[in-house]
Amino acid sequence: MNVKIGTCWIVVGLAAGAVPFLAGCGNRGQTSTPKPKTVAIQNCGSDTMVNLAQMWSEAYKKAAPDVSVEVGGGGSGVGIRDLMQGIVDIANASRKMKESERAQTKKNTGKEPVEWIVGYDAMAIYVHKDNPVKQLSIEQLARIYGEGGDVDKWSQLGIDMKTIGASDEIVRVSRQNSSGTYFFFREHVLDKKDFKLGSRDMSGSKDVVELVGRTPGAIGYSGMGYRTDEVKFVPIVGKDGSAYEPSLANVVAGTYSLARPLHMYTLGQPTGHIKKYIDWVLSADGQAIVKDSGYVPVAAAEGK
Numbered sequence: 001m002n003v004k005i006g007t008c009w010i011v012v013g014l015a016a017g018a019v020p021f022l023a024g025c026g027n028r029g030q031t032s033t034p035k036p037k038t039v040a041i042q043n044c045g046s047d048t049m050v051n052l053a054q055m056w057s058e059a060y061k062k063a064a065p066d067v068s069v070e071v072g073g074g075g076s077g078v079g080i081r082d083l084m085q086g087i088v089d090i091a092n093a094s095r096k097m098k099e100s101e102r103a104q105t106k107k108n109t110g111k112e113p114v115e116w117i118v119g120y121d122a123m124a125i126y127v128h129k130d131n132p133v134k135q136l137s138i139e140q141l142a143r144i145y146g147e148g149g150d151v152d153k154w155s156q157l158g159i160d161m162k163t164i165g166a167s168d169e170i171v172r173v174s175r176q177n178s179s180g181t182y183f184f185f186r187e188h189v190l191d192k193k194d195f196k197l198g199s200r201d202m203s204g205s206k207d208v209v210e211l212v213g214r215t216p217g218a219i220g221y222s223g224m225g226y227r228t229d230e231v232k233f234v235p236i237v238g239k240d241g242s243a244y245e246p247s248l249a250n251v252v253a254g255t256y257s258l259a260r261p262l263h264m265y266t267l268g269q270p271t272g273h274i275k276k277y278i279d280w281v282l283s284a285d286g287q288a289i290v291k292d293s294g295y296v297p298v299a300a301a302e303g304k
Contacts, residue, residue, distance in 0.1 A: 044071070052225070128232075
């Protein structure tokens with residue numbers, strides 16, 4: 001069944017401690033041994049991180065069978081709001097908490113939020129696999145997406161879409177404003193200016209990539225772990241004038257302009273099962289899953 005925890009939808013099954021009552025002659029006078037109860041950790045937030053979080057949850061179940069990490073998405077803003085209200089144990093976020101959010105969390109719960117960097121992502125710029133674009137600069141992206149931006153057609157960037165039989169119009173695919181990826185793009189590409197009206201705003205990272213993959217003239221942004229065979233990365237021009245794709249090597253080298261940390265937030269210093277889970281996420285086993293998911297482990301990104 002689906003259960004709504006705060007503003008996050010989480011899929012759960014029958015509680016581990018629930019034992020159905022079976023009536024019947026053969027059971028009279030018999031007692032069953034109760035199953036041990038499962039401790040549930042509520043983990044909600046970043047859509048960029050939701051696939052990674054689900055992989056962590058599944059792997060951790062093998063390491064700690066008595067703990068169920070229940071994962072929900074909805075966006076970084078949703079996870080942070082639920083943490084502010086004390087509804088979830090861990091908020092996933094692809095952006096940092098704002099000072100106002102930190103203050104409201106302390107006011108609501110009496111606890112300071114604690115930040116844990118659990119990996120790194122390169123926010124990728126996606127186009128259809130047949131799009132002939134070779135590279136883009138941050139300034140060109142701002143002209144495409146930003147309010148007042150003057151680029152609405154591929155030909156304005158010197159790109160001939162007739163070669164693939166597509167329209168010259170740029171179809172801008174974006175995220176809803178509860179997304180940490182939206183917030184990061186607005187801050188690091190648009191220099192905190194507003195987005196141009198008319199984009200197709202998707203609720204999830206996967207949705208962005210799927211729409212771009214179906215639309216030859218589209219461009220979108222999402223975590224690099226969501227790449228499919230129907231899309232390709234657009235290399236971004238760096239400070240040295242060379243263009244770089246999002247990759248583990250380029251994040252580690254600091255050459256990709258749109259790299260960012262992935263965060264978990266807890267209410268105060270975690271204890272008990274929550275601490276054990278955070279420790280495991282940061283362990284070699286947890287960080288191997290970060291790499292397998294297409295993201296960058298903490299140690300690699302920080303040169304440890």
